[in-house]
Amino acid sequence: MIRRRWRALQAAGVMGINRRNADYIMPLNPRRNFPIVDNKLLTKERAILHGVPVPELYGQLSTPHEIRDLAGMIAGKPGFVVKPAHGSQGDGILVIMEQRKGRYRTAGGRLLDEADMEHHITNALSGQFSLGGLPDQVMVEYRVRFDPVFDEVSFQGVPDLRIIVYRGFPIMSMVRLPTRQSDGKANLHQGAMGAGIDIATGLTLPAVAPGNIVLDEHPDTGARISGRTIPHWKEALHMAARCYELAGLGYLGVDIVLDAERGPLLLELNARPGLNVQIANGDGLRRRTEAFDPLGERAHTPLERVALARDMARRGFRADHAA
Amino acid sequence: MRLRHLLILVLVLSVIGTGFFVFKWQVLGFPLSADRDADTWTVEARVAFSRSTAGPVKASFGLPSEPPGFRIFDEQFISRGYGLALEGEGESRRAVWSLRRARGEQALYYRVTLFRDRTHQPERPVPGFPPVPRLEEPEASALDELVTRVRQESADIATFAAGAIRVAQGTEGAVRLFTGARPDPAAQADLVIKILHSARIPAQVIQALRLADDRRDAELEFWIMVHNGSEWLYFDPREGRRGLPANTLVWSWSGERVLEVEGARSPRVSFSMRYTIEDALRVAEFRAQRDHPRIVDFSLLNLPLQTQSLYSILLLVPLGAFLVVLLRNVVGISTFGTFMPVLVAMAFRETQLLNGIVLFVLIVAAGLSIRFYLERLRLLLVPRLAAVLTVVVLLMALVSIVTHRLGIEVGLSVALFPMVIIAMTIERMSILWEERGPAEAIKEGIGTLVAAAVIYLVMIMPAVRYFLLVFPETLLVVLAAILLLGRYTGYRLTELLRFRALAGGGK
Numbered sequence: 001m002i003r004r005r006w007r008a009l010q011a012a013g014v015m016g017i018n019r020r021n022a023d024y025i026m027p028l029n030p031r032r033n034f035p036i037v038d039n040k041l042l043t044k045e046r047a048i049l050h051g052v053p054v055p056e057l058y059g060q061l062s063t064p065h066e067i068r069d070l071a072g073m074i075a076g077k078p079g080f081v082v083k084p085a086h087g088s089q090g091d092g093i094l095v096i097m098e099q100r101k102g103r104y105r106t107a108g109g110r111l112l113d114e115a116d117m118e119h120h121i122t123n124a125l126s127g128q129f130s131l132g133g134l135p136d137q138v139m140v141e142y143r144v145r146f147d148p149v150f151d152e153v154s155f156q157g158v159p160d161l162r163i164i165v166y167r168g169f170p171i172m173s174m175v176r177l178p179t180r181q182s183d184g185k186a187n188l189h190q191g192a193m194g195a196g197i198d199i200a201t202g203l204t205l206p207a208v209a210p211g212n213i214v215l216d217e218h219p220d221t222g223a224r225i226s227g228r229t230i231p232h233w234k235e236a237l238h239m240a241a242r243c244y245e246l247a248g249l250g251y252l253g254v255d256i257v258l259d260a261e262r263g264p265l266l267l268e269l270n271a272r273p274g275l276n277v278q279i280a281n282g283d284g285l286r287r288r289t290e291a292f293d294p295l296g297e298r299a300h301t302p303l304e305r306v307a308l309a310r311d312m313a314r315r316g317f318r319a320d321h322a323a
Numbered sequence: 324m325r326l327r328h329l330l331i332l333v334l335v336l337s338v339i340g341t342g343f344f345v346f347k348w349q350v351l352g353f354p355l356s357a358d359r360d361a362d363t364w365t366v367e368a369r370v371a372f373s374r375s376t377a378g379p380v381k382a383s384f385g386l387p388s389e390p391p392g393f394r395i396f397d398e399q400f401i402s403r404g405y406g407l408a409l410e411g412e413g414e415s416r417r418a419v420w421s422l423r424r425a426r427g428e429q430a431l432y433y434r435v436t437l438f439r440d441r442t443h444q445p446e447r448p449v450p451g452f453p454p455v456p457r458l459e460e461p462e463a464s465a466l467d468e469l470v471t472r473v474r475q476e477s478a479d480i481a482t483f484a485a486g487a488i489r490v491a492q493g494t495e496g497a498v499r500l501f502t503g504a505r506p507d508p509a510a511q512a513d514l515v516i517k518i519l520h521s522a523r524i525p526a527q528v529i530q531a532l533r534l535a536d537d538r539r540d541a542e543l544e545f546w547i548m549v550h551n552g553s554e555w556l557y558f559d560p561r562e563g564r565r566g567l568p569a570n571t572l573v574w575s576w577s578g579e580r581v582l583e584v585e586g587a588r589s590p591r592v593s594f595s596m597r598y599t600i601e602d603a604l605r606v607a608e609f610r611a612q613r614d615h616p617r618i619v620d621f622s623l624l625n626l627p628l629q630t631q632s633l634y635s636i637l638l639l640v641p642l643g644a645f646l647v648v649l650l651r652n653v654v655g656i657s658t659f660g661t662f663m664p665v666l667v668a669m670a671f672r673e674t675q676l677l678n679g680i681v682l683f684v685l686i687v688a689a690g691l692s693i694r695f696y697l698e699r700l701r702l703l704l705v706p707r708l709a710a711v712l713t714v715v716v717l718l719m720a721l722v723s724i725v726t727h728r729l730g731i732e733v734g735l736s737v738a739l740f741p742m743v744i745i746a747m748t749i750e751r752m753s754i755l756w757e758e759r760g761p762a763e764a765i766k767e768g769i770g771t772l773v774a775a776a777v778i779y780l781v782m783i784m785p786a787v788r789y790f791l792l793v794f795p796e797t798l799l800v801v802l803a804a805i806l807l808l809g810r811y812t813g814y815r816l817t818e819l820l821r822f823r824a825l826a827g828g829g830k
Binding site for chain 2: 115
């Protein structure tokens with residue numbers, strides 16, 4: 001039984017964690033470039049340098065006594081996001097929908113006072129959410145007003161796009177939809193749902209609920225998930241492809257949000273992107289990366305790579321059609 | 324390229340590791356497992372005699388030689404001023420003590436250390452057919468009668484021997500003629516041999532010692548050894564039972580007296596013995612020291628005992644780490660921290676598994692609720708960790724006190740848990756609890772306990788502990804396996820479940 005399942009997964013080109021670490025992350029992602037993705041402040045800096053749009057940074061905090069500067073940063077901004085610069089897997093991100101007289105309402109509907117906010121920031125600064133528990137910085141940034149296209153299929157919070165970029169080619173993607181369970185966050189670990197996106201067309205596929213159940217209906221809103229068109233899809237792919245040069249990593253997870261006014265914005269990069277995207281797409285990552293391997297360095301600019309990837313997607317990522 | 328490099332390294336490590344191991348096992352004769360050779364016996368023979376007037380004394384004492392099932396590895400003579408000479412070789416080896424002027428009660432000691440080695444069964448020479456004993460009447464016809472009776476009641480040599488033993492214990496006239504009015508074992512054994520020799524069956528009397536721990540004033544017993552044409556069979560002349568019990572040490576291969584004293588009165592030999600189990604390693608060391616001193620100088624067995632017992636635990640850590648690699652990268656269990664399960668498993672060694680799990684869950688659960696309470700006080704990270712640590716120590720003390728009052732002694736062993744590790748577990752678990760939900764936190768907690776239990780169960784195998792201490796070079800093979808697993812790119816077993824939706828044949 002184990003053998004059969006193993007063979008079936010191998011035939012489908014499904015990538016396991018060991019494979020991802022040994023054959024993708026280790027050879028393709030040089031360690032020295034990790035800080036670019038692990039430090040979100042650095043990511044933002046590099047993105048601006050490469051002309052990739054990002055949510056505006058209101059300010060950053062490095063020590064607990066700088067917390068008093070927070071009021072100045074968020075003055076006149078109805079909503080904002082507090083994010084540890086080294087947070088992993090969405091830990092420690094606080095999305096504030098609105099603020100009034102020292103009271104903050106989170107995306108999940110919780111009400112925080114000044115002391116709660118201060119405690120959260122202090123914890124983040126002392127490294128509670130960072131890898132290895134090292135002291136961290138906290139960034140305060142623009143809260144995305146997400147595109148209404150997802151209103152029906154997300155419960156509060158910000159739905160975001162995850163695009164897997166292999167040697168600069170966007171090869172697989174999904175949209176992560178927050179649920180009541182995920183407290184408005186778009187992280188699959190926290191209970192969000194993931195729906196695959198067809199790279200060629202930008203149309204959504206049925207989603208994956210926590211527990212890896214394929215489900216075409218949002219648990220909170222009841223709306224159908226598949227068959228929705230992602231707006232600015234080409235632009236999002238183009239942004240993702242540019243992140244290859246930006247980060248210098250050959251195997252990359254690019255997280256993009258769709259803002260109602262500003263269009264796609266780069267949220268963060270991930271040097272060790274999760275593997276659930278395969279379930280969301282009902283396809284194996286390895287099958288797709290192997291389709292690109294014979295291409296060598298044929299496409300150079302991000303635009304060329306996007307065009308090639310979409311072409312490949314239309315042919316079902318079959319290597320024999322590529323040449 | 325890189326893979327080939329790794330494979331060569333793995334091969335080299337494995338070859339060195341197994342090479343050393345095979346050399347020590349085959350050439351140096353290091354025992355493979357503790358239980359086989361751990362039985363070590365120290366047998367002391369006390370040779371005593373007395374002389375009322377001063378004068379020359381010479382005592383000749385038979386020494387054991389190649390006893391089946393044992394190996395002699397140390398002999399000591401305590402002679403107190405006597406001259407000592409070793410005479411003869413092999414079976415006829417004797418210690419001869421002599422003194423020109425001895426007076427009063429004299430006691431000499433011979434101490435031999437042996438260890439059990441069941442595979443050691445030295446070949447005994449195949450004898451020719453013995454001559455039929457020539458006897459005067461009425462012994463000759465009495466013996467004929469006994470031989471005829473035994474022959475009628477027997478089918479082969481083994482049953483003949485058993486029959487002879489049974490007959491020799493009888494009390495009828497024909498038997499009494501040989502064994503006398505008060506049957507003594509020497510005479511009975513002698514009669515058995517006479518009966519067997521009359522039937523031209525090779526047989527001899529041997530003398531052996533029954534080993535029992537802390538036995539004092541033991542004496543040699545007679546045994547009968549009979550050759551059935553293909554092998555030697557041993558018989559107990561008291562019960563007629565066949566086979567030499569495991570704890571029987573053959574001291575002399577003849578029925579002759581072991582001690583012979585010239586010039587003194589009332590010679591006596593008595594034996595005392597002691598059983599030790601920890602000496603298994605010393606035995607191996609001793610044997611190798613004798614044959615290959617250079618190599619043994621660089622052995623862990625040469626370290627002081629205290630350091631050795633420390634290493635016997637330390638050497639288990641790489642094995643535990645290997646198991647963690649296996650459980651995480653091949654099975655796919657998620658655990659707190661990388662090597663936390665190893666540390667918890669070490670603590671289990673003291674508390675036993677079930678108690679350990681109960682105590683661990685108890686402390687972590689209590690600590691976790693305290694941690695959630697502290698969260699409401701808005702403390703900074705490091706002070707909060709310190710507070711949790713303090714509470715953990717207090718909780719451990721409380722558990723010890725309460726269980727002690729209740730008479731449950733295992734509660735005391737809670738103190739052996741690495742408390743800093745527990746405090747860190749609580750901290751990590753609570754963050755996981757808040758950020759990813761209780762399900763994830765409990766899943767990882769259970770994963771840690773399962774991994775710790777598996778590692779513990781491997782660690783407590785005495786064979787494993789012994790093996791690593793005696794053959795630490797096998798860790799090179801473990802290292803090779805770890806390196807190899809470092810390039811394992813196959814699926815984790817849990818991923819087979821995780822990606823089950825994708826197993827439908829693919830696209």
